[in-house]
Amino acid sequence: MKPAPTDGSDACQEPHLTECIAVSLRYVLAGLVLVLVGVFCSTVEAKLLIDVEHPSVEPMKIVVPDFTCGPGGQVSGRELADILRNDLFLTGLFHVMETPPSAVDPTRGEPDFQTLSQTGAQALILGSVTFRGDEMTLEGRVYDVALRKMELGKRFSGKARDHRAMVHKFGDRILEALTGTPGCFSTRIAFVSATQEREIYVMDFDGHNLHRVTQTGSINLSPEWSPDGRSILFTSYQTGKPDLWFVDLPSRRQGIVSGRAGINASAKYSPDGQQIALSMNDQGIPKVFLITTEGNIIKRLTSGRGNDISPTWSPDRSTIAYVSDQAGTPQIYMIPVNGGQAKRLTFETNYSTDPDWSPRGDLLAFTARIEGRFQICTIRTDGTGFKVLTEKGSNQAPAWSPDGRMIAFSSRRDGTHRIYVMDVRGTVQAPVSPIPGKAPAWSSTSQ
Amino acid sequence: MTRLYGSGLFRFPSFCCIALLFMVVVGLAVLTSGCSRPIVRPQPLYPGGPGAYQPGPVAEHGLQAMQAGLNAIYFDYDKFTLSPEAQAAVQANAQVLKRVPHARIVAEGHCDERGTDEYNLALGERRARSVVTYLAELGIPMAQMSTVSYGSELPVDPGHNEAAWAKNRRVYLKVVQ
Numbered sequence: 001m002k003p004a005p006t007d008g009s010d011a012c013q014e015p016h017l018t019e020c021i022a023v024s025l026r027y028v029l030a031g032l033v034l035v036l037v038g039v040f041c042s043t044v045e046a047k048l049l050i051d052v053e054h055p056s057v058e059p060m061k062i063v064v065p066d067f068t069c070g071p072g073g074q075v076s077g078r079e080l081a082d083i084l085r086n087d088l089f090l091t092g093l094f095h096v097m098e099t100p101p102s103a104v105d106p107t108r109g110e111p112d113f114q115t116l117s118q119t120g121a122q123a124l125i126l127g128s129v130t131f132r133g134d135e136m137t138l139e140g141r142v143y144d145v146a147l148r149k150m151e152l153g154k155r156f157s158g159k160a161r162d163h164r165a166m167v168h169k170f171g172d173r174i175l176e177a178l179t180g181t182p183g184c185f186s187t188r189i190a191f192v193s194a195t196q197e198r199e200i201y202v203m204d205f206d207g208h209n210l211h212r213v214t215q216t217g218s219i220n221l222s223p224e225w226s227p228d229g230r231s232i233l234f235t236s237y238q239t240g241k242p243d244l245w246f247v248d249l250p251s252r253r254q255g256i257v258s259g260r261a262g263i264n265a266s267a268k269y270s271p272d273g274q275q276i277a278l279s280m281n282d283q284g285i286p287k288v289f290l291i292t293t294e295g296n297i298i299k300r301l302t303s304g305r306g307n308d309i310s311p312t313w314s315p316d317r318s319t320i321a322y323v324s325d326q327a328g329t330p331q332i333y334m335i336p337v338n339g340g341q342a343k344r345l346t347f348e349t350n351y352s353t354d355p356d357w358s359p360r361g362d363l364l365a366f367t368a369r370i371e372g373r374f375q376i377c378t379i380r381t382d383g384t385g386f387k388v389l390t391e392k393g394s395n396q397a398p399a400w401s402p403d404g405r406m407i408a409f410s411s412r413r414d415g416t417h418r419i420y421v422m423d424v425r426g427t428v429q430a431p432v433s434p435i436p437g438k439a440p441a442w443s444s445t446s447q
Numbered sequence: 448m449t450r451l452y453g454s455g456l457f458r459f460p461s462f463c464c465i466a467l468l469f470m471v472v473v474g475l476a477v478l479t480s481g482c483s484r485p486i487v488r489p490q491p492l493y494p495g496g497p498g499a500y501q502p503g504p505v506a507e508h509g510l511q512a513m514q515a516g517l518n519a520i521y522f523d524y525d526k527f528t529l530s531p532e533a534q535a536a537v538q539a540n541a542q543v544l545k546r547v548p549h550a551r552i553v554a555e556g557h558c559d560e561r562g563t564d565e566y567n568l569a570l571g572e573r574r575a576r577s578v579v580t581y582l583a584e585l586g587i588p589m590a591q592m593s594t595v596s597y598g599s600e601l602p603v604d605p606g607h608n609e610a611a612w613a614k615n616r617r618v619y620l621k622v623v624q
Contacts, residue, residue: 198600219597219601221564221565221568221598235568237595237597240595241595242568242596261593261594263568263569263572263596265565265569266568279565279569281572284576284579284594285576286569286572286573307527307566307569307570307572307573308569309565309568309569310565310566323565323566323569325566325570329525330566351562353562353566354565354566367563374563396563397563397564397565438564439564
C-alpha cells in the first residue's frame with residue numbers, strides 16, 4: 001500500500017490513526033496547571049501557558065513508565081516509552097523523573113498515587129499496547145497525581161511499523177491537554193547534508209526516519225516546506241548556477257521555479273502558500289522579490305544598494321523581515337508587503353542574519369555574531385527583548401517549530417555541522433540529525 | 448618682415464626642418480611600439496591562428512592555456528569592494544581575456560566560513576559582480592560575462608585560520624565555451 005518506502009512524506013497518510021477520547025477534558029480543570037503555575041484559578045479555561053512571557057515556569061515533573069505490551073510485537077514497552085520521554089524532554093517543559101518501582105499497582109493496573117506524590121511527581125503518563133497481526137493499538141492515559149484523576153485517555157491504532165508516529169500523536173495530545181496547544185512531535189525537519197555532498201534530506205523532528213530527497217550530485221541549499229507539506233523548495237546548482245527548484249515529495253518530481261541570472265535563493269512561501277519571497281539579482285544586486293508559485297515576478301520588494309537576502313513572512317502576511325547590509329554590516333530589517341519604508345530591527349551586534357518569524361508572530365529568531373562566533377537569538381518584533389539562546393560553538397540558521405515552542409538550528413559545537421533542536425528558552429539543546437547537516441526547515445504540517 | 452622671422456629658431460627654413468624631423472621620430476616610435484602590442488598582432492592561442500571561435504579539442508586547449516593565465520582575485524573580510532591589489536589582479540586578468548575576444552566568462556564568487564550561509568551567498572554574488580563590473584570598464588563586453596555565487600560552500604582551503612580564510616575569500620574567472 002505504501003507507494004515508496006523511501007518516501008517519508010506521506011507516511012503520515014498511512015497509519016490511519018484513529019483516536020477516541022475516553023474522557024472529555026472539557027470541564028476537567030487542569031489541576032496540574034494550578035500546581036505548576038502556583039496560582040489559584042477558578043475558570044475552566046485555565047491552562048498552563050508555556051512561552052517566553054513566563055520565564056519563571058518550572059518544568060513539570062512527570063513519570064513515564066515503560067509501556068505495557070501484549071504479546072506478538074516487534075517493539076518493547078521501553079522503546080515506546082523512550083520515544084515519548086524524549087519528545088517531552090525536548091520541549092524543555094518537563095522533567096522526566098525516574099519511575100518509582102511501585103508507580104503502578106501491577107494487580108489492578110491502577111496508579112499508586114500515594115507513592116507518586118511522595119516523589120514530587122505531578123503527572124503520570126501510561127501507555128499500554130496490544131498487537132494483532134501487523135496492527136497495533138496504543139491506549140494512552142495521563143493522570144493528575146495531586147488530584148488522583150485521569151486527565152486524558154486516548155486510543156491510537158495503525159500499522160505496527162508506524163509505532164513511532166503513533167507515540168508522537170499521543171505526545172501531541174498530551175501537550176494539548178497540559179498546555180492548550182498540541183505538540184509538534186508529528187512534524188518533520190528538512191535539511192541539507194553537510195558531508196561531502198549537499199543533498200536535501202527529511203527526517204522526523206526527533207531525527208528518526210531519515211530519507212534522502214534529492215540525488216543531484218550538485219550543491220543544494222536552503223530547503224523550504226510548502227505549507228501543505230507535500231513539496232520542498234530549494235536552491236540547486238544543477239544547471240551550474242543557483243536556481244530555485246521544487247521537489248514534489250510523493251513523486252520526487254523536480255523542476256525549476258526560477259532560473260534567472262544571478263542568485264535565486266533563500267525562498268520562503270507566504271503563509272497561505274500563494275506567493276514566494278526570495279532573493280534575486282536586480283541590476284546585479286541581490287534584492288528581495290515576490291514571485292508566484294509558477295515563478296512569475298509579482299514585484300521587487302526592497303531597493304537600495306545593500307545585499308538583501310533571507311526573507312521571512314509575518315504569520316499575517318503583512319510584513320517581511322530580511323537581511324540587508326545597506327548600513328555596512330548585515331542587519332535585520334522589516335518592510336510592509338504592500339509598500340512602505342523598510343525599518344531596521346537589530347542594533348545589538350555588527351552581524352545579524354537568518355531571521356525566522358515565529359508562528360505566533362511575536363518573535364524573530366536570528367543568528368548574531370557575538371565574540372567572533374554565531375549564536376541563535378530572539379528579539380521581539382518591536383526591537384525589544386533581545387535574548388541569546390546558545391553559547392556553545394558556532395550556531396546558525398534558526399527555524400521555528402510550527403507550534404512556536406521549539407527552534408531547530410545548525411551547530412558546529414561538536415566539530416561538525418549538525419541539526420539541533422531546543423526549546424524557546426534554550427534550556428534543552430539536543431542534536432537530532434543522524435548525519436551532519438545544516439539549513440534546517442521545520443514542516444508546518446503533521447504527518 | 449625679415450625682422451619678424453629673422454632670428455633664432457623661428458627663422459622659417461630651420462623651423463620647417465625641425466618639425467619634419469620631429470614627425471619622423473614620433474612616427475618611428477609609434478610604429479615600433481605598435482609592433483610589440485599583442486592586440487595588433489596577437490599570439491596564436493592554438494594552431495590555426497586567431498579568428499572565429501572554433502569549438503573542439505583545439506579550442507579547448509586554447510581555453511585551458513588562457514584559463515591557466517587567469518589568477519584569483521582576493522577580498523577583505525566581509526567586503527565586496529576591490530582593494531588596490533584586487534584591482535591590479537583584475538587588470539592582469541583582463542589582459543589575458545582580451546586575447547580571446549569571443550570567450551564567455553563566468554565569475555565565481557566565494558566567501559570564507561566566518562559568515563552565515565545565506566548571507567554569504569549574497570556576498571559571493573556581489574564579489575563576482577564587482578569583478579565583472581570592473582572587467583567591463585576595462586573593455587570586456589558585459590554580454591559575455593555572468594556571475595555564480597557559491598557562498599562558503601566550496602572553500603579552496605578547508606582550514607579554520609586566517610591564512611585559509613584569506614584564500615577562500617575569492618573570485619575565480621572561468622572561461623567557458
